[in-house]
Amino acid sequence: MGAFGRFFKNINKNAAMLIMVLPATLWFIFFSYLPMAGMVIAFKEYRYSRDGFLASIIESKWVGLQNFKFLFSTNDAYIITRNTVVYNIFFIVLGLVIAVAMAIMLAEITNKRLAKVYQTGMFLPYFLSWVIVGYFVFSFLSLDRGVVNQVAGWFGIDPVNWYSDPTYWPIIIVVVFLWKSVGYNSVIYLAAIMGIDKSLYEAAMIDGANKWQQIRNITIPMLTPLITILTLLAIGKIFYADFGLFYQVPRDSGTLYSVTNVIDTYVYRGLKSTGEIGMSTAAGLYQSLIGFVLVITSNGIVRKFNKDNALF
Amino acid sequence: MSAQTTKGRDFHRLTTAWNIAFHAVAGIFALLCVFPFLFVTIISFTDETTLARNGYQLFPEKWSVEAYTYLFKAGDQLLRSYGVTIMVTVIGTVIGVVFTALFAYAISRHSFKYRNFFAFFAFFTMLFNGGLVPTYIIVTQLLGLKDSIWALILPLAVNAFYIMILRTFFSTMVPDAIIESGKIDGAGEFGIFFKLVLPLSLPGLATIGLFSTLGYWNDWFNALLYINTPNLVPLQSMLMRIENSMQFIMQNSQNASLSVGVLQSMPQDTSRMAMVVLATGPIVFAYPFFQRYFIQGLTVGAVKE
Numbered sequence: 001m002g003a004f005g006r007f008f009k010n011i012n013k014n015a016a017m018l019i020m021v022l023p024a025t026l027w028f029i030f031f032s033y034l035p036m037a038g039m040v041i042a043f044k045e046y047r048y049s050r051d052g053f054l055a056s057i058i059e060s061k062w063v064g065l066q067n068f069k070f071l072f073s074t075n076d077a078y079i080i081t082r083n084t085v086v087y088n089i090f091f092i093v094l095g096l097v098i099a100v101a102m103a104i105m106l107a108e109i110t111n112k113r114l115a116k117v118y119q120t121g122m123f124l125p126y127f128l129s130w131v132i133v134g135y136f137v138f139s140f141l142s143l144d145r146g147v148v149n150q151v152a153g154w155f156g157i158d159p160v161n162w163y164s165d166p167t168y169w170p171i172i173i174v175v176v177f178l179w180k181s182v183g184y185n186s187v188i189y190l191a192a193i194m195g196i197d198k199s200l201y202e203a204a205m206i207d208g209a210n211k212w213q214q215i216r217n218i219t220i221p222m223l224t225p226l227i228t229i230l231t232l233l234a235i236g237k238i239f240y241a242d243f244g245l246f247y248q249v250p251r252d253s254g255t256l257y258s259v260t261n262v263i264d265t266y267v268y269r270g271l272k273s274t275g276e277i278g279m280s281t282a283a284g285l286y287q288s289l290i291g292f293v294l295v296i297t298s299n300g301i302v303r304k305f306n307k308d309n310a311l312f
Numbered sequence: 313m314s315a316q317t318t319k320g321r322d323f324h325r326l327t328t329a330w331n332i333a334f335h336a337v338a339g340i341f342a343l344l345c346v347f348p349f350l351f352v353t354i355i356s357f358t359d360e361t362t363l364a365r366n367g368y369q370l371f372p373e374k375w376s377v378e379a380y381t382y383l384f385k386a387g388d389q390l391l392r393s394y395g396v397t398i399m400v401t402v403i404g405t406v407i408g409v410v411f412t413a414l415f416a417y418a419i420s421r422h423s424f425k426y427r428n429f430f431a432f433f434a435f436f437t438m439l440f441n442g443g444l445v446p447t448y449i450i451v452t453q454l455l456g457l458k459d460s461i462w463a464l465i466l467p468l469a470v471n472a473f474y475i476m477i478l479r480t481f482f483s484t485m486v487p488d489a490i491i492e493s494g495k496i497d498g499a500g501e502f503g504i505f506f507k508l509v510l511p512l513s514l515p516g517l518a519t520i521g522l523f524s525t526l527g528y529w530n531d532w533f534n535a536l537l538y539i540n541t542p543n544l545v546p547l548q549s550m551l552m553r554i555e556n557s558m559q560f561i562m563q564n565s566q567n568a569s570l571s572v573g574v575l576q577s578m579p580q581d582t583s584r585m586a587m588v589v590l591a592t593g594p595i596v597f598a599y600p601f602f603q604r605y606f607i608q609g610l611t612v613g614a615v616k617e
Contacts, residue, residue: 010425014424014425014426016500016501016502017418017423017424017426017501018418018426020414020415020417020418021415021418021419023411023415024411024412024414024415024434024470025415025430025433027411027466027470028433028434028437028470030450030454031447031450031466031470032441033437034442034446034450034454035441035442035443035450036440036441037446038442038446038447038449038450039442039446041445041446041449046449048453052453052454053449053450053453053454056453102337102338102341105334105337105338106338108330108331108334109326109331109335109338110326110331111335114335114339115338117342118338118339118342119342120342120600120603121345121346122338122341123345123599123603124345124596124599125345126606127526127595127596127599128349128592128595129529129530129531129548131532131548131549131552132548132591132592133348134552135551135585135588136348136352139348139351139352139355139585142367145367145581146367146368147351147367147368150367150368150369179344179345183345184606184610187603187606187610188611191607191610191611192611211327211330236439243533244532248552267443267444267445271444271445271448272537277449280444280445281443281446284442284443284445284446285443288442291440292439292440295439296439
């Protein structure tokens with residue numbers, strides 16, 4: 001039997017399984033792999049052709065690296081990269097510290113029923129969309145009706161036009177991010193703490209270790225693998241920003257772009273408002289490539305130290 | 313998180329002072345997380361003129377249900393958007409769970425010769441993606457889904473993360489012996505999957521289903537990209553579009569008696585907040601009962617196979 005015959009025999013033997021993977025495979029082709037191929041647009045001057053998608057791509061003129069040259073010759077490339085990366089660094093560090101601290105507190109609180117209530121409360125923001133969060137923030141920051149300006153008024157402080165003054169937005173963005181994410185991250189860490197073998201704590205008690213020593217020498221070391229994996233994932237995504245956070249919460253206010261424009265919002269605006277298809281595809285490719293390199297590198301580094309903590 | 317663990321922890325208590333401090337920090341943070349929703353609810357029940365005079369207040373001078381009665385009178389757009397969201401959520405979740413479960417099950421089976429290829433095929437999409445612009449062009453120009461309900465359903469139907477969660481679930485929770493016994497009974501692969509594996513996997517399917525439901529309910533991004541006709545605007549997207557004016561709702565209201573003249577007198581700010589409450593309410597009341605499935609999914613997802 002030739003190679004062909006063997007191949008068909010294998011297909012036949014695995015037919016049921018192949019049928020099972022077919023729907024999602026088609027989905028991946030259309031929504032993941034064709035877009036990857038579509039990235040050639042970054043090297044073209046994209047013109048929509050009436051003859052459809054393929055014709056548009058083929059008939060568009062090659063321009064080499066021109067889109068990238070334009071992108072990096074503007075100040076925008078620097079601003080969106082800086083904003084994306086710096087915000088993410090703050091998100092990763094603060095998010096990790098606060099979520100782990102919150103999980104340890106929830107685990108140590110003696111009244112378990114109240115701890116459960118707190119946990120449920122903290123989990124709520126995870127379930128809300130950024131549109132809703134945008135409304136919440138607006139109820140605090142609205143120029144004439146918002147709570148913050150009202151309270152400032154009691155102390156004789158002039159109202160601030162929050163949505164047109166970029167000064168405070170780096171803090172607002174970080175606070176809103178933490179508000180939305182700390183709850184669900186601490187839920188993950190709490191589940192891990194609950195899974196720690198309690199005989200470890202018993203042994204430590206017999207040795208006379210106090211609470212803080214137990215937390216430092218048992219709880220935190222036992223959480224380290226999970227912390228490493230989650231941080232690794234986050235570092236791999238350091239070139240990606242949460243579109244909703246940077247678009248909905250500042251209400252797409254143009255005067256705030258210097259501190260709220262990130263790669264994702266830039267790409268979106270290039271596509272929908274300014275129509276710079278080639279340049280925004282180039283920005284997207286830049287994001288995907290660096291993100292890919294980052295996740296591979298950070299995973300490689302972790303692998304070197306401890307294989308079990310690596311993602312793949 | 314079982315009762316046993318909780319009881320076993322009694323021996324290792326905090327001092328009272330620290331216990332109080334922990335309660336205070338965790339309690340205040342939890343309150344801050346819930347507070348904005350309560351606040352927006354209060355605003356939605358505030359009298360519009362009181363609100364115009366005093367701004368958003370925790371204890372308004374005058375309460376009113378005007379915002380809600382207005383929404384029920386003029387709210388055919390609201391109702392339509394509710395309908396779109398429910399339809400998209402139901403169809404999308406069903407499609408998503410079926411596609412995900414079939415794929416995840418196949419790559420969890422050792423007898424499937426190409427399992428590694430397909431596992432990588434899915435996993436790679438977590439590492440690298442084509443980005444927004446090519447995706448947009450393919451959805452609109454190749455698939456022709458602009459202003460179609462499928463543009464709200466298909467882009468969110470499958471994702472590699474859910475496949476990984478469910479694969480872990482299948483390979484740890486479904487014993488090989490069950491599958492073998494099914495084979496001995498002469499059941500085909502699909503028979504085994506539907507009759508033996510799925511009933512055992514309901515908690516895993518529920519987790520994926522709930523993630524998916526939440527994703528569809530909260531989605532506005534696909535509507536922002538692909539939807540222009542008011543008939544297909546889902547709830548979250550509608551909230552976004554009315555951010556600065558109630559015009560949208562007026563223009564698309566079939567109720568002719570509510571015309572431009574009413575525009576000035578209608579409860580604008582409170583109505584917007586009332587819509588936020590109506591859009592979020594189902595989630596806020598349902599999630600405490602479902603949160604354990606999310607915790608399960610998040611923890612399984614955070615740990616590799």
